[in-house]
Amino acid sequence: MQLSGCILPFIVLFVEDCQVMIRQRLPIDTNADTNADKERRRMQRLAHLMDSSIRLPGGFRIGLDGIIGLVPGIGDAVGLLISSYLIGKAATLGASRPLLARMVGNVLLETGLGSIPLVGDLFDFAFKANNRNMRLLLNHQEDAREVHRRSTVWVVLMVVFLLLACAVILTLAWLLLTAIVGILF
Numbered sequence: 001m002q003l004s005g006c007i008l009p010f011i012v013l014f015v016e017d018c019q020v021m022i023r024q025r026l027p028i029d030t031n032a033d034t035n036a037d038k039e040r041r042r043m044q045r046l047a048h049l050m051d052s053s054i055r056l057p058g059g060f061r062i063g064l065d066g067i068i069g070l071v072p073g074i075g076d077a078v079g080l081l082i083s084s085y086l087i088g089k090a091a092t093l094g095a096s097r098p099l100l101a102r103m104v105g106n107v108l109l110e111t112g113l114g115s116i117p118l119v120g121d122l123f124d125f126a127f128k129a130n131n132r133n134m135r136l137l138l139n140h141q142e143d144a145r146e147v148h149r150r151s152t153v154w155v156v157l158m159v160v161f162l163l164l165a166c167a168v169i170l171t172l173a174w175l176l177l178t179a180i181v182g183i184l185f
Contacts, residue, residue, distance in 0.1 A: 036093055040138070043089055047130035050082055066125035069114050076115045076124075083107040083130055090137050098151035099140050103133040105158055 052061035065082070069075040087103050095103070106129040114124035140147040 039089060039093060040141075043086055043137075044134055046082070047086060047134040050079070051128040051131040062125045063128070063130075065110075065128075065130065066121065069124045070121055076111050079114070079124075080107065080111045083110075083133070086130055086133060090133070093137070093141075095137055095140055096144065096148045096151065098148055098155050099136060101155045102151040103136060105154070106132050 049063060050065040051063035053063050054067075055061050065079045068078050071078075084107065087100060087107065090103060091100055106127075110124060110127045110129035113127075114120045116123075136147060136151070
């Protein structure tokens with residue numbers, strides 16, 4: 001009985017949010033109602049559903065991605081598949097390669113850290129890679145050069161960071177291996 005008292009407010013808020021989402025539609029611009037615009041609106045709704053469709057007390061919003069991610073083993077994989085779908089659609093809408101790489105980095109960061117039990121789940125609720133990626137895509141369509149430049153810088157920094165991380169890991173592995181060999185022989 002105690003548990004249902006805690007869960008009931010969340011269920012009520014979820015149902016209210018679903019009703020609002022059904023009634024609420026993105027504004028339709030009659031001058032530019034192309035297939036690309038429809039696809040972007042569809043992508044925005046999916047990103048919203050995955051990252052911020054459920055309102056919690058205190059104003060914080062979570063989405064189905066974080067809830068699905070709680071399922072051990074397959075939860076993060078399902079979230080990765082849905083996020084990959086959004087990235088594929090962004091590619092068909094003309095997103096640049098650096099932007100796509102940045103979007104993939106956001107998703108891999110969320111999936112990688114989100115797969116860590118407990119702490120990763122909290123990160124998954126807070127990071128909201130799909131919403132980030134949609135903002136990037138919309139900004140790209142408003143100012144493609146600036147987003148392309150920023151995404152290129154981001155990709156270069158990530159590559160440098162990953163190379164440094166690999167160097168540190170290899171150095172630590174080498175030191176550990178030499179210490180073990182020194183102890184054994």
